[in-house]
């Protein structure tokens with residue numbers, strides 16, 4: 001079997017038979033000509049199938065050690081498709097430190113259709129079993145979490161879920177398949193916002209799911225076609241191109257992030273650094289067990305614990321751009337309390353340590369000494 005760095009470039013990818021083009025062509029077409037009614041080459045209409053999309057789906061399935069990939073127009077469209085496999089009366093048990101958009105989809109849209117969600121701290125697995133009711137059909141894990149970078153023991157939760165016949169989805173956006181492959185740990189489905197590390201260049205919005213199960217894949221292909229939240233072929237091409245350097249980018253981001261986390265830890269204006277690579281991070285052991293490296297995301301808090309001080313830093317960086325999103329080649333800086341997590345009530349935020357002075361970094365692949373200089377200058381203004 002191919003190793004990861006070979007799969008990113010070769011898995012599911014073949015030169016185009018009509019021309020020999022080494023790059024997967026962008027099949028920008030809505031329909032396909034048939035020789036006689038029903039006599040076609042496996043492609044009828046482009047919502048249902050597209051050759052560029054097929055290649056991406058096969059490639060991502062291989063990266064996640066799955067068999068099937070199913071691509072959607074965004075990460076949330078992919079999540080929406082998974083939730084459409086549920087019925088009214090079913091319940092979702094989700095990690096409490098969930099991506100804001102995922103939380104909103106569960107609590108504002110699916111709650112209207114009789115699908116309820118409960119949110120629990122999954123960093124300790126002893127209380128998970130008692131949280132599972134006869135209605136629970138899906139466990140929704142995100143790890144590492146955003147922005148607190150807690151790590152959830154995927155294998156332990158999958159074991160509990162299996163004994164209760166509950167399916168497990170892992171949102172693997174933050175880690176990417178280079179750092180962890182949840183299907184190997186017992187997860188039924190893996191979801192990505194391909195907008196982030198898979199695309200990797202901040203130029204596309206897309207979502208994709210991987211699974212080993214034919215039954216689940218068939219349901220998802222049916223929903224993909226029946227509900228129609230599909231990505232365009234050009235976007236599929238961009239994500240395929242991004243994936244070719246996934247291993248190189250995530251490795252460099254992880255190295256840079258670890259160096260920056262260490263630098264911040266020694267800074268006199270910084271009170272706390274959240275990074276699963278640190279030995280004293282509460283979930284370090286699990287992170288070490290299930291991840292190849294500790295990822296490109298770092299969060300830190302300030303001794304002067306207020307928004308005004310954080311704002312000075314957020315405005316002062318030059319290389320770290322102030323923006324939402326993550327996982328691109330360029331480094332980003334963000335303020336969760338006012339940006340990604342603004343819709344969460346302050347007291348709920350404070351409970352998990354998401355203070356008004358918490359700053360989140362998505363560390364890119366630039367030269368790390370330049371990134372540290374940029375932070376040094378910005379911190380001097382605080």
Ligand SMILES: *Cc1c(COP(=O)(O)O)cnc(C)c1O
Nearest residue numbers: 074075076099171173193195206
């Ligand atoms: C961005 C993100 C999503 C949503 O993906 P979109 O492509 O923006 O729809 C879901 N989960 C996580 C962890 C994310 O970071």
